[in-house]
Amino acid sequence: MLKQIFFAGISFLGLFVHSQVFAQTATVITLDEVILKGLNYNKTLKISHYKTDVQKARYYEIRSSIYPQLNLSASYTRLSNVNEPLIHIPGQEGGFSFPSLVNNYYSRISLAQPIFAGFRLKAATELFRDNILASQVDSQIDSLVVVIDLVTLYINLYKAQLNLDVNRNNILQIDQHLKEVSDFEKAGMALKNDVLKVQLEKSNAQQSLLDAENAVKMASFNLSLQLGMPPENVIQTDTAALVQPLEIKSYDYYLEEALRSRPELKASDLRADAAVKNIKISRGNYYPSVNFTANGYYANPNIRVIPSEQKWVGTWDAGIGIAWDITGLFTNKYKIEEANTNLLQLQTLHDQESDAIKAEVYHNYLTAISATRKIELSQQALQEAVLNYATENNRYLNQLILLSDLTDANVALLSARLNAVNTKADAVLAYYRLLKSTGNLNYK
Incomplete structure (x- = not known):
């Protein structure tokens, strides 16, 4: 014992x-x-969280398409020199010509909104x-x-x-x-x-x-x-x-x-x-699908102005489209x-x-x-x-x-x-x- x-x-x-x-x-x-x-x-859980973040990004991306889409663009173009075309009018001496505007400035702002x-x-x-x-x-x-x-x-x-x-x-x-x-x-x-x-x-x-x-x-x-x-x-x-x-x-x-x-x-x-x-x-x-669109233009020269002039002119348009x-x-x-x-x-x-x-x-x-x-x-x-x-x-x-x-x-x-x-x-x-x-x- x-x-x-x-x-x-x-x-x-x-x-x-x-x-x-x-x-x-x-x-x-x-x-x-x-x-x-x-x-x-754990790295697997981190990857899972990243996948969730990807889904959130896609959600906000598709959600943003409900709101108006606003775009802005601008450009400058230099044209080559050409002879100004002369148009003769019967019964009148001479005629008139269209000026050759070689410097073209263009800017546009556009709005698109899906309605349905x-x-x-x-x-x-x-x-x-x-x-x-x-x-x-x-x-x-x-x-x-x-x-x-x-x-x-x-x-x-x-x-x-x-x-x-x-x-x-x-x-x-x-x-x-x-x-x-x-x-x-x-x-x-x-x-x-x-x-x-x-x-x-x-x-x-x-x-x-x-x-x-x-x-x-x-x-x-x-x-x-x-x-x-x-x-x-x-x-x-x-x-x-x-x-x-x-x-x-x-x-x-x-x-x-x-x-x-x-x-x-x-x-x-x-x-x-x-x-x-x-x-x-x-x-x-x-x-x-129904969409509303609107555009604003500010150009020099503006093609909607006849005859063309070398000056800044603003114009706009708006409309509804169905597809x-x-x-x-x-x-x-x-x-x-x-x-x-x-x-x-x-x-x-x-x-x-x-x-x-x-x-x-x-x-x-x-x-x-x-x-x-x-x-x-x-x-x-x-x-x-x-x-x-x-x-x-x-x-x-x-x-x-x-x-x-x-x-x-x-x-x-x-x-x-x-x-x-x-x-x-x-x-x-x-x-x-x-x-x-x-x-x-x-x-x-």
């Missing part, structure tokens, strides 16, 4: 020293901090507004993917660090066991081969420890890349904030949340609305048919996405329920493994069992410890994936 207490003290001291050294060299970061940093750094465009401009404005909203929702979809990826990387690092602690604890336990077997050998109560078996067990444990250390480094490296931090930076997870009691509600609750909040459904609804606007645009081709595509009255039906088919396609896509979301929610719900129950089972198995090892160790110290039996008990204890820490981490990840499937995992 004293040896067991001594072993427990050494194990606790080893873990304490490890945690203190690790804390001095690592950056402790919570899951919330990881998500906020990752969202700010078959409701196409209004429908186009609403269409691009729906596209902006759909693009913003697409950014939410990308955010959900980025967040769950960051959560997965963080929990993978958390699992790797727990596995590293378990492997270190296992080596401490094997060292204590090796000391006991060596003492038995000196007392003639164990064979040299028994010592070699424990040393072989320690060698295998040290290899597992190396693998666990590399797993921590790799997990920390991958997470650092996604946060824009130096890859050599060591990240320590905040286990106190991560491991929380998980309360799993009913499947109907999560399904209702998903059907109400999933951005994929919102995006498909917005694109269906945009398709309806596109149908209105196509139907608008049946109507004529009607007669051929389009017969061919436009194909555009409308195409727009209607596109709307049906988007509506079917919405139903397809709804079915996929239902399946995703149900799968993640079952996984979360199963992961939560596995925590209880793994804890029970760990308690049984600890009790079994303590019993087998006492029996071995009293020379009632073989060394191989104690080794089997130690392997079972190591497996139970690893399974216990992994099931806790898997349950947390399963819970976050369940939240993601409902669309309620966004961080702003």
Whole structure:
């Protein structure tokens, strides 16, 4: 019993020293901090924001066509010298000539205002507004993917660090066991081969420890890349904030949340609305377009003044024009048919996405329920493994069992410890994936 207490003290001291050294060299970061940093750094989200900005620019561009268009132009032309034409009038001597004006100055200001465009401009404005909203929702979809990826990387690092602690604890336990077997050998109560078996067990444990250390480094490296931090930076997870009691509600609750909040459904609804606007645009081709135009001229010479004079003269004109595509009255039906088919396609896509979301929610719900129950089972198995090892160790110290039996008990204890820490981490990840499937995992 004293040896067991001594072993427990050494194990606790080893873990304490490890945690203190690790804390001095690592950056402790919570899951919330990881998500906020990752969202700010992620390049995919930046591209999504740029796409939204493009849609906004297109919206304002089409919207500006509703307002009057004002243009200003000016020019100067130098003509070559020619003989002035002389016109003879019967019954009169001589005649008169048109002066040759070689310097021509011209300026014009024009105004164009669409009066009626078959409701196409209004429908186009609403269409691009729906596209902006759909693009913003697409950014939410990308955010959900980025967040769950960051959560997965963080929990993978958390699992790797727990596995590293378990492997270190296992080596401490094997060292204590090796000391006991060596003492038995000196007392003639164990064979040299028994010592070699424990040393072989320690060698295998040290290899597992190396693998666990590399797993921590790799997990920390991958997470650092996604946060824009130096890859050599060591990240320590905040286990106190991560491991929380998980309360799993009913499947109907999560399904209702998903059907109400999933951005994929919102995006498909917005694109269906945009398709309806596109149908209105196509139907608008049946109507004529009416435009008002006005022009002001200030020229030297002004061609509207006869005879021409080398002086500045201002004139103007205004009018209303009507344009009607007669051929389009017969061919436009194909555009409308195409727009209607596109709307049906988007509506079917919405139903397809709804079915996929239902399946995703149900799968993640079952996984979360199963992961939560596995925590209880793994804890029970760990308690049984600890009790079994303590019993087998006492029996071995009293020379009632073989060394191989104690080794089997130690392997079972190591497996139970690893399974216990992994099931806790898997349950947390399963819970976050369940939240993601409902669309309620966004961080702003």
